[in-house]
Amino acid sequence: MSAKDVTDATFADEVLASDKPIMVDFWAEWCGPCRAVSPILDKIAEEHADKLSIVKIDVDNNPETAMKYGITSIPAMKVFKNGEVVKTVIGAKPKPALEADLAEFLA
Numbered sequence: 001m002s003a004k005d006v007t008d009a010t011f012a013d014e015v016l017a018s019d020k021p022i023m024v025d026f027w028a029e030w031c032g033p034c035r036a037v038s039p040i041l042d043k044i045a046e047e048h049a050d051k052l053s054i055v056k057i058d059v060d061n062n063p064e065t066a067m068k069y070g071i072t073s074i075p076a077m078k079v080f081k082n083g084e085v086v087k088t089v090i091g092a093k094p095k096p097a098l099e100a101d102l103a104e105f106l107a
Contacts (some may be wrong), residue, residue: 001041003054008064012056016083021051021105026076028060028067033092034075040095041077044102052079052105079105 004023006014013058014020023043027034038056045054059074069078071093079087079102089101099106 003038003045004047006053006055006057006062008062011057011062011065013034018053018080020051020053021079021081021086022055022077023077023102023105025054025069026066026071026074026078027073028058030060037075037092037098040093040098041082044098044106047085048106051107052056052102 004014005025016025023041025034025037027038041054041056043074044052057065059071073090077088077089078085079089087101087105089098093101
């Protein structure tokens with residue numbers, strides 16, 4: 001099960017209304033580090049599907065949401081809980097580092 005794509009149009013329903021923590025991966029097609037971290041996020045989404053949802057939003061195609069959350073460098077990942085940003089992770093990291101960053105949501 002890989003991370004699902006969201007858009008400016010579906011962001012509120014998919015992310016802000018989520019009843020469990022949800023991580024949003026802000027990425028772009030041309031971004032090498034984004035492509036590197038993508039399969040890692042898919043794996044985390046698969047292994048922890050019961051505790052944390054992971055979605056992806058392409059910043060080039062969805063500038064409104066990227067602007068709203070002040071995305072200036074990618075990959076940027078934000079964890080939302082009850083519609084609020086509760087954690088921000090910037091940059092591509094190996095799986096153990098990402099899992100450490102997300103430990104509070106995966107426990």
